[in-house]
Amino acid sequence: MLYTVVDLLGVIAFAISGVLVAMEKRLDLFGVGIIALVTSIGGGTLRDLLLGYAPVDWMRHPHIVYVILLTTTLAVLFQSRLKNLRTSLFLFDTIGIGLYTLVGIEKGLDAGLSPVICIALGTITACFGGVLRDILCNEIPVIFRREIYASACIAGGGLYFLFVAAGLSAVYAYVGGIAAVILIRLLAVRFGIGLPNLYRNPAG
């Protein structure tokens, strides 16, 4: 029950982030809806395709599609109020990537894959909706340039396997992994922590 509510909050936060990027590009209603859908379910779809699970998740659970389309409609109607939700949206999004990361890891484990591949699947689930959103909007994906985002998924996923190796029960390790992703992202944003700079000269 709690799981479903949290999951829906993540879906909604991802959909709204899609609406915001799409409206900045002045797409029409169809375009905005597609970008919202892709942002929400793109990561899970790529994960399912790579694993060979088909029909992919959202095709077997159409209620997710309804939630996203409803969210899109509301976000478009109340677009001027979205700014006030900035903090809530950031929190939902962060919870979303924490949850999605562990969902992806679990699916990888079910398929008998090695930890590194499971962490990759978790990161794909959490982050590639946003990557597809940015590609469709003709931008370099923001998570390739921004501070800690996908890195939080990778680190939290790594901690999950550490928790399991340390003997934690499955449920505690799972919840701990989600919490780790969320905390790492929150702390990174709060204290302005980023990845080490690769470049000697300042950006031209």
Place this chain on the structure above:
Amino acid sequence: MLYTVVDLLGVIAFAISGVLVAMEKRLDLFGVGIIALVTSIGGGTLRDLLLGYAPVDWMRHPHIVYVILLTTTLAVLFQSRLKNLRTSLFLFDTIGIGLYTLVGIEKGLDAGLSPVICIALGTITACFGGVLRDILCNEIPVIFRREIYASACIAGGGLYFLFVAAGLSAVYAYVGGIAAVILIRLLAVRFGIGLPNLYRNPAG
């Protein structure tokens, strides 16, 4: 027989639309051929992947690939004459999306999916070749910004399920769905009907 002819006209129209976009970007012969292929078979390929049908359709029916490559060659050779075909190409393309929409819906029904998901699959079949074409050419997909196109597929797909619910036989509903997509698109273009504007300020 009629079905095959109509299907080929759609494939040809999609391929030529790919050639035109690719040549505007001054791609080389290989690039033009790839864009023509992707435009024609990209939507069906994505649909097959999402459904878990593999090897995907065109791999089992290579004659489609021959038709597209022949079309590309002719379109490149007679590029200066393509302008005169503008109206025919528009018609073929419109017939193509009508047909592809219902082909996608039928494949979704065969897989036991719900109507909303089937309509999504139909729209993907009809429209995502064009989306992939535009992404490969580094453009925001034109169907995210243009008047009625994907919306005609969605509306026509919805009408198909209405026809079935109203008791029409499978064949009539199928043909009626195709006709609905085509008519909606033709009427929208003829009378300049678009989606409602989402934006208060004019585009900057």
Place this chain on the structure above:
Amino acid sequence: MLYTVVDLLGVIAFAISGVLVAMEKRLDLFGVGIIALVTSIGGGTLRDLLLGYAPVDWMRHPHIVYVILLTTTLAVLFQSRLKNLRTSLFLFDTIGIGLYTLVGIEKGLDAGLSPVICIALGTITACFGGVLRDILCNEIPVIFRREIYASACIAGGGLYFLFVAAGLSAVYAYVGGIAAVILIRLLAVRFGIGLPNLYRNPAG
């Protein structure tokens, strides 16, 4: 054994080409790593998805992922020395596309597909990592505009089937196909041979 070494050289060359493009776009460490991974394994992943082989290749052979991540780390650390490796990288890359083309063709034959489709699969295996790299970096794929690259894969793949038709044993035809791709690319670059120009006016 030789096969594995050559395969790894190809993977490394592709990964470094990804690092170079990603660093030109000033992506962060995560972005650079993803682009390196996508460039190296993107083509094989698309091939496996189209064929319905899942979990896809790299998920079952995680050591490839380690090699790519190690390559990325070294390439970032020694970025200033990469220029001196230009010729080696060009050679590795050329060997890589030769090898990948025949790997793709073989997988297509295993799936019972026709020669034209097998050549398409070989070309996808060799070239679509680079296409995905360029799309993620918001560029029109360089192989759609550059001289002979994918065309070498297509021609070499065609020669493979010619060798088989001419009665060569499987191994000789395979090695001959790889050599053909490599030679065609080397000769095309050496003598500045390109595809015929499609455009009457010079590029504006």
